[in-house]
Amino acid sequence: MFRPVAQIPLDYSVFKDKKSIFSWAPSGAIIFGNGAAAKTGEELKKLGVKKAVLVTDQGLVKVGIAGKVIESVKNAGIALAVYDQCEADSSVETVEKITELLDGADVVIGLGGGSSMDPAKAAAIVATNGGSIRDYQGCDKFEKAPLPIVAIPTAAGTGSECTPFAVIADRQREWKMPIGGTGIMPALAICDPELTYSLPASITAATGMDALTHAIEAYTSRCTEPISDALASQAIRLIAHAIRPAVFRGDSDKDARYDMMMGAMLGGYAFTSASLGISHCMAHPLGAQYHVPHGVANALCLPVVMEFNMGAWPERYADIAGFFGVDTYGMSVREAAKAGVDCVYELLEDMPVKPLEAYGVTEESLDRLADDAMLGGDRPNNARMTTKEDFIKLYRKVMTLKKEK
Numbered sequence: 001m002f003r004p005v006a007q008i009p010l011d012y013s014v015f016k017d018k019k020s021i022f023s024w025a026p027s028g029a030i031i032f033g034n035g036a037a038a039k040t041g042e043e044l045k046k047l048g049v050k051k052a053v054l055v056t057d058q059g060l061v062k063v064g065i066a067g068k069v070i071e072s073v074k075n076a077g078i079a080l081a082v083y084d085q086c087e088a089d090s091s092v093e094t095v096e097k098i099t100e101l102l103d104g105a106d107v108v109i110g111l112g113g114g115s116s117m118d119p120a121k122a123a124a125i126v127a128t129n130g131g132s133i134r135d136y137q138g139c140d141k142f143e144k145a146p147l148p149i150v151a152i153p154t155a156a157g158t159g160s161e162c163t164p165f166a167v168i169a170d171r172q173r174e175w176k177m178p179i180g181g182t183g184i185m186p187a188l189a190i191c192d193p194e195l196t197y198s199l200p201a202s203i204t205a206a207t208g209m210d211a212l213t214h215a216i217e218a219y220t221s222r223c224t225e226p227i228s229d230a231l232a233s234q235a236i237r238l239i240a241h242a243i244r245p246a247v248f249r250g251d252s253d254k255d256a257r258y259d260m261m262m263g264a265m266l267g268g269y270a271f272t273s274a275s276l277g278i279s280h281c282m283a284h285p286l287g288a289q290y291h292v293p294h295g296v297a298n299a300l301c302l303p304v305v306m307e308f309n310m311g312a313w314p315e316r317y318a319d320i321a322g323f324f325g326v327d328t329y330g331m332s333v334r335e336a337a338k339a340g341v342d343c344v345y346e347l348l349e350d351m352p353v354k355p356l357e358a359y360g361v362t363e364e365s366l367d368r369l370a371d372d373a374m375l376g377g378d379r380p381n382n383a384r385m386t387t388k389e390d391f392i393k394l395y396r397k398v399m400t401l402k403k404e405k
C-alpha cells in the first residue's frame with residue numbers, strides 16, 4: 001500500500017534563519033515524463049489499489065484526457081467511480097458531492113488543474129474525518145489521515161500535485177478557504193507534460209504566471225531556507241525561459257511544455273516550505289469576489305508586488321534578474337533588483353491576460369478587497385510588512401496595468 005507521508009505540522013511562525021530549525025516533508029512519489037499518465041493504472045496496481053475515484057472536469061472529458069486515464073485504470077482491473085463536474089474555483093458543494101463517492105475507495109485521483117486536484121484533496125479529508133470541509137480551514141485542522149491522494153496535473157500552474165494545500169471556494173461568504181496539512185500532500189504525483197499540449201495560450205499564460213508567482217514568492221518570503229531556495233531558483237529559471245514558447249507555440253514546443261511542468265512542480269515544493277507572499281493575499285479576494293482566474297490575478301499582481309517588496313530584500317530580486325538571463329555585471333544590487341522587477345513587467349506585457357477592468361473591478365471595490373487581503377495567511381511571511389493602505393495602493397496600481405484591447 002501507499003508509503004505514508006510524514007505527518008509533520010506546517011510551521012510558518014519562524015523566520016528560517018540559521019538559528020532556527022525547519023522541517024521538510026516530501027511527497028510519497030513522483031512519476032514525471034511524456035506519456036506518464038497512461039501508466040496510471042499500472043502504478044495504482046503496484047500500490048495495491050482496488051477501488052479508486054477519479055475527480056475531473058467536463059473540459060478534460062471532452063478533449064479525451066480523462067478517457068485516457070480512465071482506460072488505464074480500468075485496464076489494470078481497478079474499480080473506478082468518476083466525478084467529472086468540477087468547476088473553476090471548486091466549491092464546498094463540489095467537495096460534498098465527491099465525498100459521497102469515496103465510500104470504500106482506497107484512493108482519490110485528482111486529474112486537472114487546482115480546480116480538480118484541490119477538491120479531491122479536500123474530499124479526502126472529509127471522507128476520513130467527517131463534518132464539512134469548512135471545519136478544516138487553516139493548517140493541520142484534521143486529526144485522522146486523509147484518504148491517499150494521487151494528483152495528475154493537466155496544466156503547469158498550481159503545483160497542487162506536490163503541495164499539502166488546497167483552496168476551496170466558499171460561495172456564501174465570497175471567500176477562498178485555504179486548507180493545509182501534510183496529510184494532503186499527494187502520495188503519488190503523475191506529471192505528464194503531454195497533457196498540456198492542447199491548452200490554449202490564455203490558460204497556459206495564466207497558469208504559468210501562477211507557477212512563476214509561487215517560485216518568486218517562495219524565493220523572497222521570510223520563510224526561505226536552503227532547500228526551498230534551490231527549488232525556487234531553478235523553478236524561476238525554467239519558467240522564465242519556457243513560458244513564452246509554451247504560451248505562443250505550446251502545440252509544438254515540447255521542451256517548453258516539459259520545462260513549464262517541471263518548473264510548476266518545483267515551485268510547488270518550494271512554497272510548501274517557504275510559503276508565499278502578498279501577491280497571493282491579493283489574488284484570492286479578486287477570485288472570490290470578482291471571479292478573476294487565480295493565474296490572471298497573480299499575473300497582474302506579481303510585478304507590482306515585486307516593485308513594492310524590492311527594497312526589503314534587493315539581493316534576492318537581483319538574483320531574479322540573473323535567473324531571467326539578465327547580465328548584471330557592473331550593476332549595483334539595486335539596479336540589478338530593478339532589472340529583475342522589469343523582467344516580470346515585460347513578461348506581463350507579452351502575456352495574453354485581461355486587465356482587472358474586464359472583471360468589473362473598480363475604485364469602489366478596493367476597500368473590501370484590501371480588507372480581505374489583510375486576512376491572507378501569507379501576509380506575515382511577505383518580505384515587507386503590508387498595511388491595508390498599502391493594499392489599496394497596490395490594487396490601484398494593478399488596475400492601471402494592461403488596458404483592454
Ligand SMILES: [Fe+2]
Nearest residue numbers: 158210214294
Ligand atoms: Fe497560486
